[in-house]
Amino acid sequence: MMLASLISAIFTQSLTFLPLALGISISYSLLRATDMTLDGSFVLGAAVFARLVTLGISPVIAGLCALIAGSLAGVMVSFIQRGGRVDPLLAGVLATFILTSGNLALMGRPNINLLTQHTLVSTAFAQSNLAGWSLVALYSLSFCLISCLLVRSRFGLMLRALGDNPALLKRLGTPVETYRLLGFALTNSLAAVSGILTAQTVGYADVGMGFGMTLTGIGAIILGQQILRAMLKRTTLRVAAEFSACVIGVLLYFFAMNGLLRCDINPVYLKMILGIILIIFLRSAVNPNQKRAQS
Amino acid sequence: MKKLTQLLITLLCVAALASCDQKKPSEITIGIIEPLEHTAMNEIVAGFSDTLKQLYHQPVRIKVENAQSDANLQRAIIQKMHDANYDMIIPIGVGASQMSLAMVRDQPIVSLASDLSDSTRQQLHPCNVAVVHDEISAKQLIAFVHAVYPQLTHLMLIHSAADKVFPEVTETIAAGKAVGITVDHLMVATLPELYNSAQSIPAQTQAILVLKDSLIVSGISTLAKLAADRHLPLITSDQGSVQDGAAFSLGVHERQIGVEGAKLAAAVLNGQSICNLPVVNMEKLTVFVNPNALQKDSQTLAPIQTAADQMHYTIEMTKTGV
Numbered sequence: 084m085m086l087a088s089l090i091s092a093i094f095t096q097s098l099t100f101l102p103l104a105l106g107i108s109i110s111y112s113l114l115r116a117t118d119m120t121l122d123g124s125f126v127l128g129a130a131v132f133a134r135l136v137t138l139g140i141s142p143v144i145a146g147l148c149a150l151i152a153g154s155l156a157g158v159m160v161s162f163i164q165r166g167g168r169v170d171p172l173l174a175g176v177l178a179t180f181i182l183t184s185g186n187l188a189l190m191g192r193p194n195i196n197l198l199t200q201h202t203l204v205s206t207a208f209a210q211s212n213l214a215g216w217s218l219v220a221l222y223s224l225s226f227c228l229i230s231c232l233l234v235r236s237r238f239g240l241m242l243r244a245l246g247d248n249p250a251l252l253k254r255l256g257t258p259v260e261t262y263r264l265l266g267f268a269l270t271n272s273l274a275a276v277s278g279i280l281t282a283q284t285v286g287y288a289d290v291g292m293g294f295g296m297t298l299t300g301i302g303a304i305i306l307g308q309q310i311l312r313a314m315l316k317r318t319t320l321r322v323a324a325e326f327s328a329c330v331i332g333v334l335l336y337f338f339a340m341n342g343l344l345r346c347d348i349n350p351v352y353l354k355m356i357l358g359i360i361l362i363i364f365l366r367s368a369v370n371p372n373q374k375r376a377q378s
Numbered sequence: 379m380k381k382l383t384q385l386l387i388t389l390l391c392v393a394a395l396a397s398c399d400q401k402k403p404s405e406i407t408i409g410i411i412e413p414l415e416h417t418a419m420n421e422i423v424a425g426f427s428d429t430l431k432q433l434y435h436q437p438v439r440i441k442v443e444n445a446q447s448d449a450n451l452q453r454a455i456i457q458k459m460h461d462a463n464y465d466m467i468i469p470i471g472v473g474a475s476q477m478s479l480a481m482v483r484d485q486p487i488v489s490l491a492s493d494l495s496d497s498t499r500q501q502l503h504p505c506n507v508a509v510v511h512d513e514i515s516a517k518q519l520i521a522f523v524h525a526v527y528p529q530l531t532h533l534m535l536i537h538s539a540a541d542k543v544f545p546e547v548t549e550t551i552a553a554g555k556a557v558g559i560t561v562d563h564l565m566v567a568t569l570p571e572l573y574n575s576a577q578s579i580p581a582q583t584q585a586i587l588v589l590k591d592s593l594i595v596s597g598i599s600t601l602a603k604l605a606a607d608r609h610l611p612l613i614t615s616d617q618g619s620v621q622d623g624a625a626f627s628l629g630v631h632e633r634q635i636g637v638e639g640a641k642l643a644a645a646v647l648n649g650q651s652i653c654n655l656p657v658v659n660m661e662k663l664t665v666f667v668n669p670n671a672l673q674k675d676s677q678t679l680a681p682i683q684t685a686a687d688q689m690h691y692t693i694e695m696t697k698t699g700v
Contacts, residue, residue: 088461286480
């Protein structure tokens with residue numbers, strides 16, 4: 084019974100986090116950029132959705148607007164980086180600064196309560212938790228699937244080329260900035276999807292709810308990639324494997340967190356123990372031959 | 379690969395150990411969620427635990443879990459308490475209360491220091507929450523400040539971007555306007571910004587006001603130094619900030635929030651319907667004074683004492699302080 088509830092906790096927490104992790108994965112593995120804007124876009128999605136829903140606008144329209152707002156945040160960060168004039172990491176930090184104020188201005192107050200609002204999933208949750216989470220899973224996995232299909236297409240190939248060698252791509256006459264813009268729009272809209280789903284499942288949107296999400300996501304996807312590489316005995320991963328790595332990383336992160344909590348570990352020490360476990364896990368997962376091959 | 383399989387098996391064993399936090403059938407288990415580490419939170423928890431022991435005589439196990447400002451962790455803690463069938467969940471603060479209400483529908487919740495209104499509570503299906511508010515009204519605070527300093531016309535309110543503070547800022551400005559005080563406000567988003575932002579307060583400022591705002595209160599020593607340098611009274615709304623260097627405050631004993639929460643919890647455990655319990659507001663206000671800080675700010679105790687007597691507030695001198 085407790086094992087079933089543990090598995091349920093891991094899956095429900097992973098579902099809302101997965102689009103954000105996939106966004107981070109695309110940004111980190113394809114575009115080769117640590118896009119810190121995703122923390123802000125996560126909140127932006129939740130903020131726009133919550134604000135519009137409380138103004139009486141249909142949750143579907145509110146969701147679409149939040150999605151567009153997320154992609155606009157991506158457009159903004161790509162404009163900051165345009166022409167390589169600002170370092171990608173700095174551009175992300177600057178965009179996050181802007182979004183911190185912007186989100187607050189947009190919400191009008193730091194916290195919007197959604198507990199009594201009609202949302203995209205409220206009717207399903209009113210019927211049963213299973214129905215509610217099934218709907219959340221449908222939304223989350225649909226967006227992830229669409230993104231994976233995009234990444235598998237020529238568009239994804241161009242994004243990968245942009246991350247690997249932007250100079251060569253430019254010399255070949257490809258509109259580098261357009262692809263950068265579209266890439267960041269995609270990753271940030273995925274973060275917004277995560278924010279929208281999180282706000283609905285936790286009952287509120289809050290300006291501080293994105294704090295540390297990107298770092299957690301980066302940790303989870305690196306973990307997943309290392310494990311999958313070790314399992315497949317490959318140094319590079321294809322798109323499906325990259326997505327699988329993302330899922331594995333997120334599931335393992337929430338598995339470790341929930342498992343340790345349920346073993347009565349004091350949350351104050353939880354992250355330290357979590358870090359040590361993951362280091363041991365990674366050191367065991369990657370064999371020395373593979374590391375040599377990678378280097 | 380072999381090692382990896384071994385590790386996966388180990389992790390599955392961890393999962394099997396998940397049952398180690400199961401409650402004993404004979405005892406009542408109550409889970410308290412602290413969103414972050416804060417002295418005020420510990421006071422609330424202490425007040426709750428001590429009072430519940432006095433009011434409810436069955437064996438009770440109280441588990442306090444600190445989410446350290448991490449939303450994922452807070453969510454996992456609430457989920458754990460829900461899955462382990464805790465008899466009651468006690469979230470402290472607005473965010474933790476909202477998250478608990480969204481995730482827990484079949485266990486009673488006593489929400490402490492949150493702004494959940496009775497009408498919101500009644501709209502919940504099922505209604506499974508009792509509430510203790512912790513804020514004092516802006517009108518009361520401004521009326522007291524006005525009584526202490528009748529000549530005061532320019533007050534600087536320094537606040538953070540915390541969710542519960544925003545409506546209070548608006549109320550404070552309106553309350554100030556009603557008694558002829560212009561309340562200028564300065565928002566500080568993060569603690570490192572406090573020093574630089576505070577340096578820019580206008581010259582006409584006659585006093586600095588801080589609401590019950592954990593971010594600003596955690597940097598109160600910065601403001602205490604500024605107040606001492608500019609000979610301005612630093613007025614706050616909680617007990618802890620006065621111990622840490624503010625001149626005086628009008629507020630409640632944090633412990634009392636826990637005490638009121640324990641009364642609600644005991645009533646629920648004794649079989650009362652949770653939804654019929656009234657929303658508790660903190661009404662017994664105390665004036666906390668730090669004589670050392672008051673002296674540093676070039677202020678005297680006399681007007682505070684007179685105003686407190688007039689308004690029937692108890693005065694309490696801090697034993698520790700700057």
